[in-house]
Amino acid sequence: MKRSRKILSHIYRHFQRHFYGHFHSHRVKSHFRTHERGPFKSCNVNNFIRLSFAWPGVYRLIVVYCSEKLEHRLLEMGFIPGENLTVVENTGPKGGVTVKIKGAKVALSSEVAYKILLERKNN
Amino acid sequence: MNTIKKEITVALVGNPNSGKSTIFNSLTGASQDVGNYPGVTVEKKKGSKNYRGYNINFIDLPGTYSLSAYSEDEMVARDFLLNEKPDIILNVIDASNIERNLYLFTQITELGIPVVIALNMIDILESQGKVIDREMLSNLLGVSVFIVSVNKETGIIDVLDYIVDSIEEGELKNLKATKVDYGENIKEEIDKLESLILQYPELSKFPKSWLLIKLLDNDPLALKLVYKTSDKIRILRQIKKSRKHIKEHFGKKAETEIANRRYGFANAVVKTVVKKVGRRKIDITEFIDAFALNRYLGIPIFAAVMYMIFKFTFAFSEPVISVFEKFFKWLGGAVGSFIPGESTRSLVVDGIIGGVGGVLGFFPLVLFMFFAIAFFEDSGYMARAAFVMDKIMNRFGLHGKSFLPLMISTNGCAVPGILATRTLDSKRERLITMFVVPFMVCGAKLPVSALIIGAFFPLKYQASIMSFIYVLSVIIALGTAKMLSTVLLKGETTHFVMELPRYHMPQIKGLLLKVWERSWLYLRKAGTVIVFISVLIWAAFAYPKVSVEENLTKSQKAAAQIKYSFAGRVGKIIEPLFKPIGMDADRAIALISGFAAKEVIVSTLSMIYSIEETDSYSSKSLKEKIASDNDWSPLKGLTFLIFCLIYTPCAASVAVFFKEGGSSYKWLALIVIGNTVFAWIVSFIIFQAGTLLKIGI
Numbered sequence: 001m002k003r004s005r006k007i008l009s010h011i012y013r014h015f016q017r018h019f020y021g022h023f024h025s026h027r028v029k030s031h032f033r034t035h036e037r038g039p040f041k042s043c044n045v046n047n048f049i050r051l052s053f054a055w056p057g058v059y060r061l062i063v064v065y066c067s068e069k070l071e072h073r074l075l076e077m078g079f080i081p082g083e084n085l086t087v088v089e090n091t092g093p094k095g096g097v098t099v100k101i102k103g104a105k106v107a108l109s110s111e112v113a114y115k116i117l118l119e120r121k122n123n
Numbered sequence: 124m125n126t127i128k129k130e131i132t133v134a135l136v137g138n139p140n141s142g143k144s145t146i147f148n149s150l151t152g153a154s155q156d157v158g159n160y161p162g163v164t165v166e167k168k169k170g171s172k173n174y175r176g177y178n179i180n181f182i183d184l185p186g187t188y189s190l191s192a193y194s195e196d197e198m199v200a201r202d203f204l205l206n207e208k209p210d211i212i213l214n215v216i217d218a219s220n221i222e223r224n225l226y227l228f229t230q231i232t233e234l235g236i237p238v239v240i241a242l243n244m245i246d247i248l249e250s251q252g253k254v255i256d257r258e259m260l261s262n263l264l265g266v267s268v269f270i271v272s273v274n275k276e277t278g279i280i281d282v283l284d285y286i287v288d289s290i291e292e293g294e295l296k297n298l299k300a301t302k303v304d305y306g307e308n309i310k311e312e313i314d315k316l317e318s319l320i321l322q323y324p325e326l327s328k329f330p331k332s333w334l335l336i337k338l339l340d341n342d343p344l345a346l347k348l349v350y351k352t353s354d355k356i357r358i359l360r361q362i363k364k365s366r367k368h369i370k371e372h373f374g375k376k377a378e379t380e381i382a383n384r385r386y387g388f389a390n391a392v393v394k395t396v397v398k399k400v401g402r403r404k405i406d407i408t409e410f411i412d413a414f415a416l417n418r419y420l421g422i423p424i425f426a427a428v429m430y431m432i433f434k435f436t437f438a439f440s441e442p443v444i445s446v447f448e449k450f451f452k453w454l455g456g457a458v459g460s461f462i463p464g465e466s467t468r469s470l471v472v473d474g475i476i477g478g479v480g481g482v483l484g485f486f487p488l489v490l491f492m493f494f495a496i497a498f499f500e501d502s503g504y505m506a507r508a509a510f511v512m513d514k515i516m517n518r519f520g521l522h523g524k525s526f527l528p529l530m531i532s533t534n535g536c537a538v539p540g541i542l543a544t545r546t547l548d549s550k551r552e553r554l555i556t557m558f559v560v561p562f563m564v565c566g567a568k569l570p571v572s573a574l575i576i577g578a579f580f581p582l583k584y585q586a587s588i589m590s591f592i593y594v595l596s597v598i599i600a601l602g603t604a605k606m607l608s609t610v611l612l613k614g615e616t617t618h619f620v621m622e623l624p625r626y627h628m629p630q631i632k633g634l635l636l637k638v639w640e641r642s643w644l645y646l647r648k649a650g651t652v653i654v655f656i657s658v659l660i661w662a663a664f665a666y667p668k669v670s671v672e673e674n675l676t677k678s679q680k681a682a683a684q685i686k687y688s689f690a691g692r693v694g695k696i697i698e699p700l701f702k703p704i705g706m707d708a709d710r711a712i713a714l715i716s717g718f719a720a721k722e723v724i725v726s727t728l729s730m731i732y733s734i735e736e737t738d739s740y741s742s743k744s745l746k747e748k749i750a751s752d753n754d755w756s757p758l759k760g761l762t763f764l765i766f767c768l769i770y771t772p773c774a775a776s777v778a779v780f781f782k783e784g785g786s787s788y789k790w791l792a793l794i795v796i797g798n799t800v801f802a803w804i805v806s807f808i809i810f811q812a813g814t815l816l817k818i819g820i
Binding site: 069070072073074075076077078080081082083088089091092094095096098102103104105106107108109110111112 | 188189191193194219220221222223226375378379382383386408412416417418421506507510513514517618619620621622623
């Protein structure tokens with residue numbers, strides 16, 4: 001049963017990536033690889049991901065790494081460490097990310113989203 | 124005491140999109156007074172209502188998420204609350220998003236001003252299958268809570284009653300609003316700071332709990348207050364020590380911990396107050412956003428909406444404008460027949476009535492455009508549009524919302540385009556957008572293009588030349604924007620973080636009020652300047668009077684007058700300047716007249732060439748005249764056209780630009796002289812290159 005679910009989820013992810021833009025995912029991966037040694041190099045754990053590369057799903061916010069002004073703005077909009085957020089849509093480096101946080105929908109450009117580190121929730 | 128004081132000041136505070144403005148509108152009705160806060164572009168809205176013998180003044184503060192000092196809106200809101208001390212704060216809370224709205228509430232309570240809560244949008248909460256316990260919320264927060272619905276018109280009277288009652292009975296009864304408990308550690312640090320600060324009388328006039336938390340929060344404005352004290356070093360040292368202590372204890376910055384505590388408070392309140400009872404209905408917002416924010420459909424939908432705004436504006440305003448035009452023509456004729464003297468008649472009819480007609484001629488256009496924009500703004504689409512376009516416009520130093528002004532200006536008019544930049548929040552991006560909006564091919568530049576292209580290019584190529592002109596205007600506008608943002612107006616582009624409000628049907632009353640406010644500002648601010656400039660230009664063309672022989676026809680007389688007038692002489696003087704770009708005195712004069720309005724260029728040209736038929740749009744004879752004239756050539760025509768495209772915008776646009784851009788003479792000079800020089804350089808390059816390569820001579 002567990003095995004079949006694993007296979008199914010594998011197929012689903014394959015399907016999703018294919019339809020979510022094969023080229024996009026490729027670009028994101030390569031981009032992430034090149035920037036891996038950025039400000040988060042100590043967070044070398046598999047479960048961590050930047051908001052700009054996050055697929056739709058539920059995540060937990062770890063840290064916001066940016067200028068004080070932007071950090072403050074994000075804080076007051078509800079981006080506090082430890083908060084759960086849902087990525088609704090991610091249109092990649094040429095677009096932005098829409099997330100649901102604290103019951104409100106917030107749109108961020110990918111530059112801002114790049115500065116936000118998330119943890120995947122295991123579900 | 125209470126019987127004497129019949130004035131109550133109420134400040135409306137709330138998150139953006141919390142429906143604050145609609146409540147403000149239904150509280151005050153049409154008796155509103157809109158202005159700007161001194162020095163900033165934030166709109167200041169005031170309204171008053173007579174209720175039970177009291178004159179209640181409502182101030183609609185800009186929507187903010189907090190009372191810190193990181194944006195103009197926030198600063199305006201907090202400066203008002205701190206310095207002018209309203210009698211009571213009406214905190215508008217969006218029930219469907221109560222947690223974040225309570226975050227602002229936790230900051231307001233620290234100011235020590237009585238608070239009332241107006242709970243808005245309760246129907247959205249109910250559609251999510253949740254109910255809210257009003258009594259419990261009121262008990263927990265220690266303030267009165269009223270459920271307000273603007274659509275059903277309930278709750279507004281209760282709020283008013285409560286405000287008047289509490290003023291009559293003394294304000295003390297709601298001073299026990301619950302404050303956030305920041306925990307032992309932060310409290311210790313606050314106590315240490317407090318004992319220090321109490322020694323300074325200049326600091327103790329501010330609300331203590333607010334000041335202490337803000338100092339720990341490292342808030343720039345609160346720190347500025349400390350800098351003014353005599354012994355700032357001691358306080359600053361203590362702040363630093365406290366912040367360090369908090370960081371060591373919690374492992375995070377003081378501001379993060381404070382925000383965390385505040386949100387913790389809000390979260391706890393929400394958990395006890397909001398209960399889930401039923402199933403949530405289908406969320407229309409999610410459904411629309413699935414299309415409107417889609418990576419492939421987003422931009423086409425955006426384009427469609429922009430086209431709708433554009434179409435709406437021009438389709439509906441056209442009949443009104445033509446009625447206006449006819450009216451002013453009739454008025455000119457009617458008034459003209461009453462005035463005896465030739466010169467006074469000309470002044471009144473051509474100068475003043477023409478100028479006023481010019482201002483009011485735009486008015487229906489502005490009105491309809493504002494209506495269309497306000498509709499999409501209030502419905503919640505504009506935030507999405509900005510998000511969809513942000514990446515593209517950001518490359519040129521513009522904001523996603525800059526697209527709309529450019530769109531309105533293309534084939535439309537630059538004046539409403541410049542006014543439409545009001546939707547932009549950042550001052551810098553707004554200025555850049557306003558500067559480049561007049562570069563677009565507006566409706567008034569069309570006759571010039573039609574004339575030149577019709578005269579020199581075969582029918583086969585006319586459409587492609589016209590589209591080339593359009594593309595060129597876009598390139599010039601975006602290029603200039605890029606240049607301005609990298610050279611003159613350096614600065615970080617604002618980070619795009621924006622809340623996407625729920626879609627909802629806008630209220631017609633609110634829309635009309637918004638439209639009226641904005642268009643009235645246009646009339647009052649720009650109207651006077653435009654009338655003044657049009658009278659000036661009229662004078663430049665009408666004086667000094669030439670003495671003409673009797674045997675000339677009317678059109679020949681007009682031509683002689685233009686050449687003899689002040690503007691004509693200036694044209695003659697500056698002719699050498701225009702020689703290198705292939706223009707003679709006639710065209711220089713036409714360009715001067717084009718400052719009044721771009722469509723005048725054609726009629727001035729036909730007057731100079733003394734052509735009987737002066738109807739600019741169908742002047743076939745002018746076209747033939749130009750085509751056969753030795754002074755003109757396809758190359759010269761094209762340079763003339765490009766010069767027209769780039770050089771100084773018309774007087775109306777310049778006036779609006781001046782008023783909207785903060786009345787800066789530097790920018791005024793840049794847009795008038797700078798653009799003309801830029802146009803000259805571009806025309807020079809094109810003309811000289813064309814002459815060298817022997818194309819179209």
